[in-house]
Amino acid sequence: MLKTIKVEDAVGTRLAHDITEIRPGQFKGAAFRKGHEVCNEDICHLQKLGKNHLYLIDLAMDEIHENEAAVLLAAGLAGEGVEWQDDPKEGKIGLHAAMDGLLRIDTACLAAFNMVDEVMCATLHSHTLVKKGQLVAATRAIPLVMKRAPIERAAAIAAQNSGVVSVKALKKVKAGLVITGSEVYHGLIEDKFAPILEAKIIDLGSAVAATAFAPDDETIIAAAIRGHIDSGCDLLLLSGGMSVDPDDVTRKAIRLAGADQIHYGAAALPGAMFLTAYIGDIPLLGVPACGLHHRVTVLDLLLPRILAGEKIGKKEMAFIGHGGLCKDCPECSYPHCPFGKGS
Secondary structure, eight states, X not given: OEEEEXXXXXXXXXXXXXXXXXXXXXXXXXXXXXXXXOOHHHHHHHHHTTOSEEEEEOOOTTEEEHHHHHHHXXXXXXXXXXXXXXXXXXXXXXXXXXXXXXXXXXXXXXXXXXXXXXXXXXXXXXXXXXXXXXXXXXEEESSSEEEHHHHHHHHHHHHTTTOSEEEEOOOOOEEEEEEEOHHHHTTSSOOOHHHHHHHHHHHTTXXXXXXXXXXXXHHHHHHHHHHHHHTTOSXXXXXXXXXXXXXXXXXXXXXXXXXXXXXXXXXXXXXXXXXXXXXXXXXXXXXXTHHHHOSSOHHHXXXXXXXXXXXXXXXXXXXXXXXXXXXXXXXXOTTSSXXXXXX
């Protein structure tokens, strides 16, 4: 229950909530924190903030203050790899990455949480690469005082799948590259693919352990795949030979090498002819020729997810269709753009 008092009569009382001050372009935050004891010098400042009345709170048994509510909500929302401090400001708590890694949002659970009256949580896009300490989500209870039951219900919804917001560390792998194409193998043209793929692997914290070149011969390509696996590679990237031309045999070679769960075709441009397959637990990624021309392709969307331990199949490559159309901007600003953000 709230009791209203005139601000000039509030000297000696303690504030029941943070009082926000906004100076456009300069400052937005708490001018006075909850628990601050009002003194004579504060009256003018409070009035300039539009506070002609203050509130005293006498909570009923079934009511909860915004700050306590925010703590309950944050505890439910935070999953593995996410940290937060029990220090709500203006009824809000930020959730931060506890490590470098890949952000994952349970979007269905987030929507169910936000359907509860008087609570909210906003997050970055799922599958965003984040750094330790980065703000990845924020939550608050919207009124100053509310019923406890909906807050507890929202917190329970958030916690039901081990938290709405989580960060997964990227595994450090030994990658093997297989660069296919008779024109490269026989030295007719210089290979440009291996440096591109190696740079992407290194940028994500892993290393290329071996690189093999193979002509358009499925037996030789399959042997290169097996050779990389036998030498200890735990991720394989194959370039070229992914189109529908009769002499593009890389897909056949992947199957010949013993791969199963082969999924060809991703709902993204550039990169529609992307392929994923597995030999045991080892992922094989078939990278189409567009990776030579475009700085960012579907590989950049899916490779971090694989390194975070996610298994990529038909469903995952279908869902990236929402947001999977690159705008092909004259100056690429990825990842600060919509590409891949819908999934």
